[in-house]
Every structure is written in structure tokens, then in C-alpha cells.
Amino acid sequence: MGEPPVVVLSVFDEEIHVRQPMRSSIRASAAFVAAVAIAGGVAPAAHADGDGADLVVSALPAAAPKPGEVYDQDVVVTNKGTAAADGVSFRVRLTRGLDFPEPVAGCTYSTLADQVRQAVCALDEVVEPGASIRTAVRFKALPKALMEAVEYGTGKSGETPGEGFGDSYRRLALTADSSADLVAVGDDTEALAGNSQSVTVALRNDGPGWIRNTESDDQPALMVHIPAGTEATKVPGECAPFGIDGPNAPGGTPGRAVYVCTPDDHTIEVGQSLLYTFMLKIDADAKTTTSEVKATSVYDIHPAFDKNPADDKARIHIAIPTDYEEDPTTSGGSTGGSTDGGSTGGGSGSGGHGNDPQGQAAGGTGASGTSAGGTSSGGPVTGSLASTGSGGIPAAAGVAGAAAALGGLLVLAARRRRAGTRAS
Numbered sequence: 148m149g150e151p152p153v154v155v156l157s158v159f160d161e162e163i164h165v166r167q168p169m170r171s172s173i174r175a176s177a178a179f180v181a182a183v184a185i186a187g188g189v190a191p192a193a194h195a196d197g198d199g200a201d202l203v204v205s206a207l208p209a210a211a212p213k214p215g216e217v218y219d220q221d222v223v224v225t226n227k228g229t230a231a232a233d234g235v236s237f238r239v240r241l242t243r244g245l246d247f248p249e250p251v252a253g254c255t256y257s258t259l260a261d262q263v264r265q266a267v268c269a270l271d272e273v274v275e276p277g278a279s280i281r282t283a284v285r286f287k288a289l290p291k292a293l294m295e296a297v298e299y300g301t302g303k304s305g306e307t308p309g310e311g312f313g314d315s316y317r318r319l320a321l322t323a324d325s326s327a328d329l330v331a332v333g334d335d336t337e338a339l340a341g342n343s344q345s346v347t348v349a350l351r352n353d354g355p356g357w358i359r360n361t362e363s364d365d366q367p368a369l370m371v372h373i374p375a376g377t378e379a380t381k382v383p384g385e386c387a388p389f390g391i392d393g394p395n396a397p398g399g400t401p402g403r404a405v406y407v408c409t410p411d412d413h414t415i416e417v418g419q420s421l422l423y424t425f426m427l428k429i430d431a432d433a434k435t436t437t438s439e440v441k442a443t444s445v446y447d448i449h450p451a452f453d454k455n456p457a458d459d460k461a462r463i464h465i466a467i468p469t470d471y472e473e474d475p476t477t478s479g480g481s482t483g484g485s486t487d488g489g490s491t492g493g494g495s496g497s498g499g500h501g502n503d504p505q506g507q508a509a510g511g512t513g514a515s516g517t518s519a520g521g522t523s524s525g526g527p528v529t530g531s532l533a534s535t536g537s538g539g540i541p542a543a544a545g546v547a548g549a550a551a552a553l554g555g556l557l558v559l560a561a562r563r564r565r566a567g568t569r570a571s
Contacts, residue, residue, distance in 0.1 A: 201228030244292035293356025333461030376433030
């Protein structure tokens with residue numbers, strides 16, 4: 148009969164030899180685990196009465212592996228039936244934050260929907276009634292590992308298992324020793340009183356872990372407070388009104404003050420931004436208004452995996468001018484000025500400098516005047532012209548011109564006085 152068979156599993160460049168206590172050889176060793184967001188649990192399969200094999204798989208111990216670590220545990224497959232199981236098909240599935248360390252001979256690998264990794268391995272064993280075999284479940288945690296799951300086991304008679312869970316096919320949920328940083332992203336825009344304006348906010352995952360919570364209904368979310376003086380007329384379907392302690396109406400319901408937005412599949416990959424656009428009706432008498440967006444959960448509980456609360460909050464800011472006037476239509480334009488010394492607008496109309504720092508810094512009207520006239524001299528210049536360097540040059544040129552003209556008149560007068568003296 149020979150020595151007991153050995154299962155050889157490779158992790159990175161290391162071979163692991165597991166001595167099998169039962170007779171018969173193992174054509175391929177199983178490995179492990181993983182699960183997807185395989186939602187929910189299924190009641191354990193009932194054991195059929197009468198003759199037949201009845202395989203039961205032991206439960207894996209809980210774990211919290213660090214990214215890069217390898218989980219390595221054995222499970223015991225015991226036949227509690229009345230007939231032998233001739234061969235065992237052992238299957239493992241891993242969620243996307245886990246992976247098999249290395250392919251093993253005798254195992255068939257595939258990738259299923261939702262990036263689930265699967266291995267189906269043939270254990271060439273005869274498991275007699277009352278007997279047990281032992282096989283390894285091994286996997287490694289990837290850099291983005293966080294909330295993971297592992298499925299492992301066989302069918303009741305040793306066949307490839309179905310999709311339910313029970314005594315022969317189990318699921319282990321685990322949380323890696325890592326974190327994920329949820330970041331709230333706001334919006335800064337302008338609108339006119341009485342008009343409508345869209346605002347787009349976002350929930351971003353800065354990692355290092357990907358996010359999917361399959362163990363709780365308290366999913367990661369972005370809480371959005373609608374600014375005062377506005378009303379949400381169009382709302383994303385992923386955003387539900389928030390009541391005292393949770394959602395209290397279907398997603399997309401307009402007219403509420405606070406919303407919580409979360410993806411339909413509850414998944415946020417590393418580096419992914421989930422965008423949510425609201426259409427707001429601005430009140431006729433509205434003033435500039437600000438509100439808050441916050442990275443949180445559907446029930447407004449700070450996620451335990453987020454260790455950096457500093458970037459949880461951002462703002463929605465809507466600037467609403469109160470002295471808005473239509474732009475003049477005269478040619479040459481009185482707002483904005485020009486490089487030839489025309490008038491320069493400092494108000495809030497379009498084209499003027501006013502409170503628009505971007506226009507001031509990025510070549511607003513008259514900015515090219517600095518290259519022609521250089522910096523002005525003869526004392527400081529105050530107001531918006533000084534900040535842009537544009538309108539100050541024509542003003543300085545005018546002062547210099549006036550001084551030159553006055554100097555010329557004085558010289559001419561002096562010459563005339565000297566001429567008059569000689570004549571006398």
C-alpha cells in the first residue's frame with residue numbers, strides 16, 4: 148500500500164508538504180479559499196436518510212491577514228455516512244482581495260463573475276464511513292485586501308459542490324489587517340437666483356483596501372445636505388432621503404433636505420470615485436449658500452475601516468450674486484478694458500475682474516499691457532488694477548504723459564522769460 152500520500156502546495160517559491168493520514172494518492176491538492184460577495188447564507192443542507200456517503204468539512208479558524216501574508220490552515224473532511232466516497236472534488240473560491248499563491252497540479256483555475264477566483268481540485272481518495280482526510284486551505288492577501296470571503300469544501304458525496312452552503316461546503320468571512328480611506332468631494336459653483344443649477348458631488352476610495360461590506364446592511368455612503376435656499380428637483384436613483392437615523396424613502400425622491408448615496412452593488416474599488424449629480428432650483432430671494440457632504444455610512448456611522456477622518460467632509464458652495472446685471476452690448480466694451488488704456492471694469496459682470504481670481508491671474512482683459520509698459524513707478528496703485536498689473540499701466544502712462552507735457556510748458560516759459568530779458 149506504501150506510505151500515506153502527500154499534498155504539495157506551492158506558495159510563492161516554497162513547497163509545502165502535507166502528509167495525508169489516509170490511504171490512496173492525492174492527484175492534486177486543494178487549496179483554498181475565497182469567496183465573493185456571495186451574498187447571504189443558505190441553511191445547511193439536510194443529510195439524506197439511508198445509505199450513502201455524507202461528507203462534512205471542518206470550519207476554518209478566523210483570520211485577519213496583513214496584505215502580503217499567506218493564510219495556511221488544514222480542514223478535515225469526514226464521512227459521516229454509511230457508504231464510502233470514492234474521490235473528492237474540493238473547491239475553493241476567493242474574493243478579489245485574495246489570490247492563490249501558485250497554481251497546483253491537478254487543480255483547474257478560473258475567474259468567475261465579480262472577479263472571483265476559483266480552484267477545483269481532484270483529491271483521489273476513498274473516504275470510508277467514519278474515516279477522515281485532511282487537506283490544506285491556503286491563500287494570500289493582496290495589497291488591496293480588506294473585507295473578504297472564502298468558500299471551501301465539497302459536495303455531500305464528494306462531488307463538486309453546488310451554490311449553497313452547508314456542512315460539506317462552507318464560507319469564511321474575514322477582514323484583512325488593513326484600511327480604506329473614504330473621501331468626500333464637494334462642488335463649488337455659481338447660480339442666479341430663480342434659476343436651476345446642477346451640483347456634482349463624489350465619494351472616493353483612496354485605499355489601500357477595496358470596499359464591499361457583505362456582512363452588514365450599513366453600507367458606505369455619501370451624506371449630502373442640500374444647501375439652504377435651494378430645492379432638489381432631480382435626485383440620483385442611488386440617493387435616498389435620510390431621516391432621523393437612516394433612509395426613509397426610495398432613492399431619487401426629490402424635495403428632501405438630506406440624502407445618503409451609495410452604489411447599487413455596494414462596491415468601491417481603490418481609486419474609484421462615485422459621482423452623484425443633483426439638480427437644484429434656486430429660490431428667487433436666495434443668497435450665496437453653503438452646505439456639507441460627508442463620507443459615512445447609510446446609517447451615518449463612521450466606518451471602522453476608515454482610519455483617516457480628516458477628509459470625511461467637504462462642502463457644496465453656490466455663489467449667488469445679488470447685483471447681477473446684463474453685460475453691455477456696446478462695441479469696445481466698458482468691462483474688461485484693453486491694452487490701449489480704455490476703461491477697466493472692476494465689478495462682477497462677465498469679463499470684469501471683480502471677485503474672479505481666476506480671471507485676474509490667467510490673463511484677463513488688459514493683462515498683455517505689462518509687457519508693453521513694464522512696471523509702473525511713482526508710487527503705489529491701489530484697487531483691482533494693482534492686483535492684475537493691467538489697468539495700472541495706462542494710468543501710469545497718463546500721469547507720465549501729463550508730467551511730460553507740464554515740463555514742456557515750463558521749459559518753454561523759461562525760454563521765453565530769458566528771451567524777454569535779453570531783449571530788454
